[in-house]
Amino acid sequence: MSDNIVSMRDVVKTYRRGKQTVEVLHHLSLDIAQGEFVALMGPSGSGKTTLLNLIGGLDRPTSGEVTVAGSRLDRMGSGALARWRADHVGFVFQFYNLMPMLNAERNVELPLLLTHLGKARRRQNVAAALQLVGIADRAKHKPAELSGGQAQRVAIARAIVADPALLVCDEPTGDLDRKAAGEVLTLLQQLNREHGKTVVLVTHDPRAAEYAQRQLHLDKGQLVEQAAAAA
Amino acid sequence: MFNQLRAVTAMSLGTLGQRLGASSVIVIGIAGVVAVLVSVLALGVGFRHTLANTGSPDRVIVLRGGSDAELSSNLTRADVDNISDAPGLKHGADGKPVLSPELVTVVNLPKKDTGTDANVTLRGVGLKLLEVRPGIRIVDGRMFRPAVREVIAGAGAARQFRNLTLGSKLHLRNADWTVVGRFTSGGDIHESELLADVDTVASAEQRNGYSSAVALLDSPGDFRKFKDWLTTNPQLKVDVQRETDYYAAQSKQLSKLIDIVGNGVAIIMAIGAMFGALNSMYSAVAARSLEIATLRAIGFSALPVLASVMIEALALSLLGGVLGAALAWLFFNGNSVSTLGAAFAQVVFRLDVSPRLIAAGIVWACTIGALGGLFPALRAVRRPVAEALRTA
Ligand SMILES: Nc1ncnc2c1ncn2[C@@H]1O[C@H](COP(=O)(O)OP(=O)(O)OP(=O)(O)O)[C@@H](O)[C@H]1O
Numbered sequence A: 001m002s003d004n005i006v007s008m009r010d011v012v013k014t015y016r017r018g019k020q021t022v023e024v025l026h027h028l029s030l031d032i033a034q035g036e037f038v039a040l041m042g043p044s045g046s047g048k049t050t051l052l053n054l055i056g057g058l059d060r061p062t063s064g065e066v067t068v069a070g071s072r073l074d075r076m077g078s079g080a081l082a083r084w085r086a087d088h089v090g091f092v093f094q095f096y097n098l099m100p101m102l103n104a105e106r107n108v109e110l111p112l113l114l115t116h117l118g119k120a121r122r123r124q125n126v127a128a129a130l131q132l133v134g135i136a137d138r139a140k141h142k143p144a145e146l147s148g149g150q151a152q153r154v155a156i157a158r159a160i161v162a163d164p165a166l167l168v169c170d171e172p173t174g175d176l177d178r179k180a181a182g183e184v185l186t187l188l189q190q191l192n193r194e195h196g197k198t199v200v201l202v203t204h205d206p207r208a209a210e211y212a213q214r215q216l217h218l219d220k221g222q223l224v225e226q227a228a229a230a231a
Numbered sequence B: 001m002f003n004q005l006r007a008v009t010a011m012s013l014g015t016l017g018q019r020l021g022a023s024s025v026i027v028i029g030i031a032g033v034v035a036v037l038v039s040v041l042a043l044g045v046g047f048r049h050t051l052a053n054t055g056s057p058d059r060v061i062v063l064r065g066g067s068d069a070e071l072s073s074n075l076t077r078a079d080v081d082n083i084s085d086a087p088g089l090k091h092g093a094d095g096k097p098v099l100s101p102e103l104v105t106v107v108n109l110p111k112k113d114t115g116t117d118a119n120v121t122l123r124g125v126g127l128k129l130l131e132v133r134p135g136i137r138i139v140d141g142r143m144f145r146p147a148v149r150e151v152i153a154g155a156g157a158a159r160q161f162r163n164l165t166l167g168s169k170l171h172l173r174n175a176d177w178t179v180v181g182r183f184t185s186g187g188d189i190h191e192s193e194l195l196a197d198v199d200t201v202a203s204a205e206q207r208n209g210y211s212s213a214v215a216l217l218d219s220p221g222d223f224r225k226f227k228d229w230l231t232t233n234p235q236l237k238v239d240v241q242r243e244t245d246y247y248a249a250q251s252k253q254l255s256k257l258i259d260i261v262g263n264g265v266a267i268i269m270a271i272g273a274m275f276g277a278l279n280s281m282y283s284a285v286a287a288r289s290l291e292i293a294t295l296r297a298i299g300f301s302a303l304p305v306l307a308s309v310m311i312e313a314l315a316l317s318l319l320g321g322v323l324g325a326a327l328a329w330l331f332f333n334g335n336s337v338s339t340l341g342a343a344f345a346q347v348v349f350r351l352d353v354s355p356r357l358i359a360a361g362i363v364w365a366c367t368i369g370a371l372g373g374l375f376p377a378l379r380a381v382r383r384p385v386a387e388a389l390r391t392a
């Protein structure tokens, strides 16, 4: 299945808590097709972030295979994973994780510092990304001067500026009001539909999950698929 | 890589302002260490400097064989007569050798600043004092007279001790002595001493002999001849040294001690400052752990993150080092102090904050900073990204 961007087989993830080991993911398998928009739901503590971290190459499984964008992440060292993330994934976090002392523009530029692009090209790409998320007029503002919705859009611009194939979003609307959340979700949907990004969205909110093409439920370390929403 | 480093470093230094408290702990701690280190070592440099100023290559000092200092040496009058016959000695207009039999003893005087007693050298000198030591100048009052209990005080001693003004009476060895003059001698060790007539000192000390004989040679090249004659003379058992060599040897032990104490104190303070730096850098790193984790999630590698923490620590400690050295220089360069000698009498000398000491202080500062930054930096990059993102 070469058109699967994410392919997980028999994945186990355990954490050690003192002397105890806690198995959070039990022999889990998952495929996500290139260009899909998948919502991942489940009770608190069910392992959503854990699973998302494995997909995004932030962590490695205890056992099992994780193949994302053609690379076997379970076999890569942390340095190689960092380079892989720079090339293939954009991250969107619940609390935006912007650098407080950098303005919007500089925050968005960060991933481009890992590329060979010159200064002029970087500025162009940053402007394009800010334009795309509809926040070009706030380019010189620092994060503290932005509303939550604006900050999250800057974070999304940062996630897409280096043109990764995969966007990994952990409760990106968890800290936003209904209106701002709707705008962010519409933006993600647009990035998925018009720009071909594969989006994996963790959310507690069933209404947010409606934006996805497919909903997965994580329960007791296993995935349960839900009926597909209207695409 | 350079882009990454620049971005990360600019970010960490950009937030220094928000972390003024913790940052100034590093700067102040290290400034303290360097100030103390540089001033204590400046003692050593100043001390060596004073002793290096003492002595002239054509002046010789003769001690009893086996004595390494004047205080423990003992020459009889017959010894001194014998020494006066040695070849190579310069002779004065009166046809007699330019030689001063000397008797060195230690007296207690209260210090000006603390009022506590400290040792001062009282040196009995011969009548040819001014020929033997042409550097001596009476700057106030007059020369002591022989056979009377009169002393002249070195300028350094007069600065540090009470009761050394002209006309003061000193009660020494159950008798009153009058201070009749004050002298300089080109900044050498004798400026820390009291000088008086040797025979008067000997009678007060109830001693029947001398500590040393100090004499001028015709020329520095006559030393070999002079020394060989004395050491092969079966009637004498003496050690002969150029005065320069004698004072160099005298200063070696004490300046070594000062260096050891100085470095010891500095090491202890440095350890303290290092923990301060460690602590501040740990909290600096902790405060930025979410930012660091986010950068690493984006794909920044460990090295620029590590380097930026190190650069910050080094920049702060360098600032501290420069500040400390400047403080030492400002407050102590040229200050007079005297040694805390127990058996050794007080030697008054000036602190000398030399460029080499300043460089040494800054090297110390950077070492402290490097060690203080290294462990927090390593912790920042060793922490798994997923975990750091979660707990930050
Ligand atoms: N580093 C860790 N060490 C120990 N236990 C961990 C660690 N990370 C996560 N866990 C545990 O693993 C389980 C799953 O955590 P995870 O964060 O993946 O859940 P989640 O579904 O994202 O929860 P939430 O909805 O609250 O964000 C939890 O019980 C959590 O306590």
Ligand SMILES: [Mg+2]
Residues within 6 Å of the ligand: A048, A049, A050, A170
């Ligand atoms: Mg979570």
